[in-house]
Amino acid sequence: MATSRKKEATPKVSDAKAEEMEKLWHTTAHVFAEALTEIYPNAKIAIGPPIEWGFHYDFELDKNLNMEDLVKIEDKMREIIARKEKITRKEISTKEALALFKDNPYKVEMIKDLAEKGEKTVSTYTNGKFTDLCKGPHLESTSEIRAVKLLKISAAYWKGDEKNKSLQRIYGIGFKSQKELDDWLEMRKKAEENSNVKLGKELDLYMISDIVGKGLPIWTPKGTMLRMQLQDFLIKEQMKRGYSFMVTPHIAKLDLFKKSGHYDNYREMMYAPIKIEDEEYLLKPMNCPFHIVYYTRKPKSYRDLPLRLSEMGTVYRYEKSGELSGLLRVRGFTQDDAHIFCTPEQV
Numbered sequence: 323m324a325t326s327r328k329k330e331a332t333p334k335v336s337d338a339k340a341e342e343m344e345k346l347w348h349t350t351a352h353v354f355a356e357a358l359t360e361i362y363p364n365a366k367i368a369i370g371p372p373i374e375w376g377f378h379y380d381f382e383l384d385k386n387l388n389m390e391d392l393v394k395i396e397d398k399m400r401e402i403i404a405r406k407e408k409i410t411r412k413e414i415s416t417k418e419a420l421a422l423f424k425d426n427p428y429k430v431e432m433i434k435d436l437a438e439k440g441e442k443t444v445s446t447y448t449n450g451k452f453t454d455l456c457k458g459p460h461l462e463s464t465s466e467i468r469a470v471k472l473l474k475i476s477a478a479y480w481k482g483d484e485k486n487k488s489l490q491r492i493y494g495i496g497f498k499s500q501k502e503l504d505d506w507l508e509m510r511k512k513a514e515e516n517s518n519v520k521l522g523k524e525l526d527l528y529m530i531s532d533i534v535g536k537g538l539p540i541w542t543p544k545g546t547m548l549r550m551q552l553q554d555f556l557i558k559e560q561m562k563r564g565y566s567f568m569v570t571p572h573i574a575k576l577d578l579f580k581k582s583g584h585y586d587n588y589r590e591m592m593y594a595p596i597k598i599e600d601e602e603y604l605l606k607p608m609n610c611p612f613h614i615v616y617y618t619r620k621p622k623s624y625r626d627l628p629l630r631l632s633e634m635g636t637v638y639r640y641e642k643s644g645e646l647s648g649l650l651r652v653r654g655f656t657q658d659d660a661h662i663f664c665t666p667e668q669v
Contacts, residue, residue, distance in 0.1 A: 341459075347372035349409065349449075349461040350399075350470060350496030351379050356452035357398035358383075358492075367454070368428040368480060368489055375506075376495030380478050382428070383490055392472040392492070399470050406465035407449040411458060419444045419455060428480065429455050469503035470496045478644040482590075491644060519648035528649065537646040537653030553634055556658055565632040565660065570612035572636060576602040582611040591639045609635035613661045628664035635659045 351370035354377070359365050362383055370379035385391075414422070416437045423429035432455060436444055447456045449464055461467070472494040480486035497503040514520070522528045527545030534540060541549055557567070576595050579585040585592070588607060595602040606612070613631050622629070636656045645651050 344372045345459050345461050346467065346496055346498065347375075347377045348456075348459065349464065350467055350494065351377035352409075352447060352449060352452065352454055352456070352460065353399050353402050353464055353467065353470070353496070354379055354395065354472070354492065354494055355381075355454060356402055356450055357395050359452065360402075361395060361398055366426050366428060369432075370454075376473065376493060378478075378491050378493045380480070380489040380491045382487065387475055387490060387492070389475070392475070395492075396470060396472050402450065403464045403467050403470070405450065406463055408463050409447055409449045409460045411460070412446050412448065413443050414446060415443055416441060419446070422446070422453070423455060466498060467496045468498050469500040470494065471503060471507065476644055478642070482642040482644075484643075517648065518650065522648065530648075535653070536643055537641055537651070539649060539652055539654070553658075557634075560630075560632050560660070563630070564628075565630040568613065568616065568631055568633045570609060570633060570635060571606070572638075573603045573605055574612070576604050578611050578615070579604055579607075582614070584608060584611065591641070593638055593640050605638040606635075607637050607639045609633050609637065609657075609659045610661060617661075617663050622663075624665055628662055628668050630660065630662050632658070632660040 348371070351372065355367050355370055358379070358381065359367065362385070364384065366382040368380040368382070370377060387395075416433055419433045420430060423433065433444060444455060445457055446453050447458060447460055448454075472492055474493045476491045476493070477488050478491040479488055495503070495506065497506065522545070525544065526542050527548060528539045528541050530536070530539050560567075573596065576585065579592070584607065585604075592607050593605045595604055597603075613633070616631070617629065634656055636654065638654045641651050641653050646653070649655075
């Protein structure tokens, strides 16, 4: 089942290449699910989206998999690839889909969610004896995948909600040649050797404590000094370019984010409202509405434009536990944020 892809800190590729790789990794995810269910027929698969580099697949299984199990699944994936299975798409009604996936509670829930949104049909993709509820896209055959690697095991809550069941999650990747896979693994190894998690610990720059909370970094004195120097550099450079600076609150009324449209579009990434004296407030996930409130406080002449506003604004976003990673994916961070108000001619 396709979901939105998450950004990772990796080299950028062209749109055409990204689309090609999305098909490749989406198909590799289905090959993984087919291999998993062949080895463990009682596995209940949930979702398996392509991500920026590779894929992950969530599933329920009465056995906790280990790295040795991944080797077995990899071997089965290569067997499936060697079968050169054709991948076929089929459009069916939601009623047919419910009957087809009646033994899988995760697929049934997804189909019902789609039906509630007004969808009357859904698409499925089949390779070999494996069929999955999916919107695609996919390659035409499993034979187009030439090299695969399962990378790690983790856990993830169903639909990212801690109130739901915890599922197993496997990360993997596939390429159209062994050389591409080898080159990527070498790049990944070098990135891990220089990761912020490793260097942050070795150089004593920051820490993340369970007592404070996941994804909420504490900057050490050494890290704070480095951060202050970077911030000082940025402020001086922005002043050269005509920016003015602001400081805005860490919380604001929920109505502000409803009015700006952020709440309707990014609600899942926000912390729950805080009730204060019969009003609801939010930890701010972005600085934009505050700058707009400042801009609209009084009429502006075209002579006042462009107005360049900048803020080293600390924001809070509810990232899922399984997606947190050092300083790359956190729940509280300070961003060098800017908004420029100008006329169309000044763009």
